[in-house]
Amino acid sequence: MLNDSHAVPPTGMEKGQPQSTMSESNTGADQALTALQKVEVGTASHPIHWNPVKKWAVISVYCLLQTFIALSTTTYVSAEFLVKEKYGGSSQVVALGQSLFIVGTAVGPAFLGPLSDIGGRKWVYVGSIGIYAILNIGTALARNLPMLIIFQFLCGAAGSTALSNVAGTIADLFGDMDGAGQPMALFVMSANYGPSIGSPIGELIAENERLGLPWIFWINVIIGGAFAIIMCFIPETLPRIIISNSARKNKSSDPTELAVIEERVDVLKEMRFVTSMAFRIMLTEPIVTFLGIYNGFAYGLLFLYLDGVFDVFAVNNGLSYIDADLTYLNFVVSVTIMFAFIPVQTWFYKRDRKRNGGVGRPEARFLTSLFFVWGFPISLLWFAFTSDGSVSYWSPVVAGGVLGFCDPLLWLAMLNYIADSYTNVAGSAIAAFLIPSFLIAAGCCHIGIVMFDNLSTKWAMAILGFVSFSLVALVYVLYFFGPRIRSWSKLAKK
Structure with missing residues (x-):
């Protein structure tokens, strides 16, 4: 559910052509290096050495931002009946407001991610969220349905900075995967909190006669503007910028620090590299493509599940609309349990690495x-x-809770696996992983309408269950045959 140049903290600060393809370039290795490669973690001013309280405070604010942006994907759903009343249009057309917001979150990081890697995280956060708040004025004052849908897409693109930057910020502050495991789990948890609480919040706003549809967006304007102001006072975290500023201030003579100061990065070239490499990986690396399809299905389940909530809990079990929406909070409980469980997976991974002579296997991320x-x-x-x-409605509530635990846990495992497997092109590999993920998830917003309009809730969800059996096999194939599959790749780590 992320799309960024550092969607997970890579094992190094690498970015550029992979070693296996370096010989293809006539310009040599130097042109494949970026400023990030010249940053030494041992440098005293590197943010990885900040006080832990300071680092966790910074990450907590940005994870709250991620929750805020993510909840926008589902607050709109609860107000779709008001959209139809005001603007007209079929259910499928109205649902474009949600699906294009999701597509926008995939498009935005194509330029926001490289920008944050080059010019720094802070002002990309501030500028994009400020623009997000302004664009929500357009949705609140939309004169017709096409205008509303277009502004939703633009809001998704601007708000995607929470996807482009937060995980990269974690990489800045915590370094490799061993140090960043729990912060990344917090990021995944915050990303799942948003859709879970968005629906009941949207329902409360939509049902309030004093608020109604425009306030779905006016609240985004207020909170988005507040975040933009708050983030002006949060320190920069990109190591290259911090080390460069520190070296200038202290008039350093350290060769590494001087190299960082002198580094000049071509923004357009960097964007072209990330984008072109992402499409190359998506088209030629079956590992990434199939995991992207899998993740699209898993992410789309959240929206398919939401489409069935009212039929299951309001129609079949007689709950009110708001009570039906509150059952979606089972995901909040489940993803919190997932966050507490991550140290167990980390322990298994470290044990496997120790048994493997100190070398981490990407497949161990799936233990x-x-x-x-x-x-x-x-x-x-x-x-x-x-x-x-x-039977009691608590049965499907608990079933949904099980799904809410497994979904983010597997998402985190897939992100870690790709970052471990494609260390030299981690940013592009994550982008290639997420492009099909977002497109499939956006499609699920419309597929869910068709399924629940034409099938009973039992068989609509049962079909998804039967399909997921085939996807379970993918994890087993990667775990047992991953090394052999990676050996066929020119880009993956052998």
Whole structure:
């Protein structure tokens, strides 16, 4: 559910052509290096040496930003009936407001990610979120449905800075995956909090006669503007910028620090590299492509699940609309448990690395997922066959909670696996992973309408459960045959 130049903290600060393809370039290795490669973690001014309280405070603010942006994907859903009342249009057309917002979050990082890697994180955060707040004025004052949909797309692109930068900021502050494991889990947790709380918040706003549809967007203007102001006072975290400023201030003579000061980066060249390499990986690396499809299905399940919530809990179980929406909070509980569980996966990974002579295997990122991936089909079928109101509504609530634990856990495992496998082109590989993910998730916003309009809740969810059995096999294939598959790649780490 991310798309950025450092979607997970890579094992190094690498970015450029992979070693296996360096010989293809006539210009030599120097042109493949960027300023990030010249940053030494040992440098005293590197942000990795900041006080832990300061680092966690910075990350907490940015993770709250991620939650705020993510909830916009579902607050709109709760107000879709008001959109139809005001502007007209079919359910599918109105749903474009949600799906194009998701597409926008995939498009934005194509330029926001490289910009933050080159010019610094801070002012990309401030500028893009400020623009996000301004664009939401357009959605609040939209004169017709096409105008509303277009502004939703633009808001998604501007708000995607939470996807482009937050994980990169974690890489700045915590370094490699061992140090950044728990902060990344916080990021994944915050990304899942947003959609979970967005629907009940949207319902409360939509049902309030004093607020109504425009306030779905006016609240974004207020909170987005507040975030933009607050982030003006948060320090820069990009190591290259910090070390450069420190060296100038202290008139350093250290060769490494001087190299950072003298580095000049071509912004357009950097963007072209990330984008072109992302499409190359997406088209030629089956590992990334299939994981992207898998993640698109897993992410799309959140929206498919939301489409079925009212049928299951309001129609079949007789709950009010707001009570039905509140059942979506089971994901909040589940992803919090996932956050607390991450040290267990980290322990398994470190043990595997120790047994492997100190070398980490990318496949070891799936050690706990080999078990929990089964939660996908089990929870979906459990939800499906207890959703007709014949048993307590707590049964599908708990089933959804199981899904809410397995989904983010596997998402984090996939991000880590790709970062480990494509260390030299981690940013482009993550982008290649997320392009199909977002497109499929956006499509699920419309597929869910068709499924729940034409099928019972039981069989709509059951079909998803049966399909997910085939996807479970993907994790097992990667775990047992991953090294052989990576050996066929020119880009993946052998």
